[in-house]
Amino acid sequence: MNPSESAAQVHISPSVQLTGAPEAGAYHLTEEQIRFFDEQGYLILRNWVTGELLERLQAAGHRWIERGLEDGGANRDHLFAQREAGRVMWRVDYVHDKGEPVSLELLGSPQVLGVAESLCGPNFVPTYESMVFKFEGDGEQVPWHQDAVHPRTRRIFNFDLYLDESRVGGGALRVIPGSQGAPADICALTDEHGWDAPDAIQVEMQPGDVLLHDVMVVHGSERAQGKKLRRTIYYEFRAAEEIVEEGPWDREWIERRMRLVPLAIERFRHSGLPGEPFEWRADEAFRPRSLGTEAEELRVVHLTHMAGSYCSAGDVPLKAESKQANSAD
Template sequence: MTTSNEHLTSNIPQIASYHLSEEQIRFFDENGYLILRQWIPQDLLVRLQNAGEHWIEKGKSIDANDPLYEDYAFAEREHGRVMFRVNYVHNKGEVASLELLGSPYVLGVAESLCGRNFVPTYESMVFKEKHDGAAIPWHQDAVHGRKHRIFNFDLYLDTSRADAGALHVIPKTQLQRQDLCALTEQWGWNPPDAIVVEMEPGDVLLHDVMVVHGSEEVEGKALRRTIYYEFRAAEEILENGPWDREWIDRRLRLIPPALRHFAASYPDADQFQWNISPEFRPEVDESEEVALKVAHIHHTAGSFCSSLSKPSKR
């Protein structure tokens, strides 16, 4: 198995828009992933790292009767109960997540891969604490008809190394549903084309939701946090669901406050120009709080080996 350092990556872009190049898009389409090295500026990265600490602290102390309790995911390990995920990060009291969403570093990529009518469909932080080295079996996040791209923007807040639970990816597996039981039985964690994605804080992994990925069990060595934003084209959602036009409109109401927060915090930075089609431009509600959490209820089914523990979405 090789490491991702031997594959195409990108340095800090030299264009203000932060759109992907034709070469980068071609690599993503062929392989199902793309790495953007040091894509997030240091000051925003620090704000997000601090936000991540606060989300974890809040989840560990939240009362089971709190309306937000269901947004924190826990698992039972051999050494006890651990938290591993925070959903709907925008309404958790840390504006940095909205600043990230409204930045050209995210929206330029979303427009590059999904077109002008991109929709932010999921936002979460997934993490492994220092002593939590549980495996995430090989899986595909969501299986769909592939008329449109659906991808995750994965921002790493901490270093991720091959010997400490780094993500494994099997390039070129995104074109169809994979038999993950057969793959696991034959190869375990060592399929011949698999790579280990080693990352530094501020690095971004773009991954197609159908590319096969997972992480093997290791002895937990350090905190590893990743913020995930998923994007789909509005046209794709209308064609394939699992949501409707009203849901699209509500999700798109996240963009205006995100743009405002980024501009307020970074007035001298390049600002993203939102070019959404008039037919999809949302009726903006001045109540920002309402826009910050739009529950999913339904999900696009993924693929995993049912004889193994089912991974959480994403």
């Protein structure tokens, strides 16, 4: 794309041609989809989460926001940002212990775990879980960034489930396909091109659509006025082998995090939701021992993070009061 083109002319992602509503149980990615993800750094899965599961997640999203507004950030997992219009809530971290069982049911669903196994292998680790959102009329930008920078020996990706539509002209996510191969000079990119970066696309999403994005693909969203509420649930996944080799966490942390997997599968199994439960095939070397106390297993905090790539500390997405090194849009 010519850098002189206006923001409205940035191309809309064509990747819907590669995806569609899957048949029951067919939630592993195809070779074509994996190849597209590896080459482009993202992949759209249309109508991936539907029906009762989507409806329950949308209702849970409203309740997460209500509880955060009620406590005003007293719970540190409820993140607020200072904007021109005042103090605004924008994120809920560690959603599994926030009183809504459906978040764990989603994690244990074949829609999520089939993708995780496809991209990370059988020893996948659920490393982050959050909901990020923008209120109606709150169209603050999320500057260009890479979520995390790593040696790229294995895939690290985010599973982004959209609970609301995200349209061009309303702050839709922008992605630079193929930009995941190396650390990016975000300041130079921003100074030279602004939002009209060469080859950038806009990703339009509907409720129930899923965006898979490599944590190193450059992405962001420009400021938009008068946009509707947009909520996105993010689950990040990495291979246990990658964490062992590169950190930033240890084997004990991996074991604690992987306890979420059998717990989530069991929650899905008893949820009444349609679909065959996922068959977990992790190696015995990584299979965790249950603590027997669900409360301990639902919230495994991060004492350290893998650094991302931003233009400056002042441009970390949404200028959060609490620094989040693994912020996502």
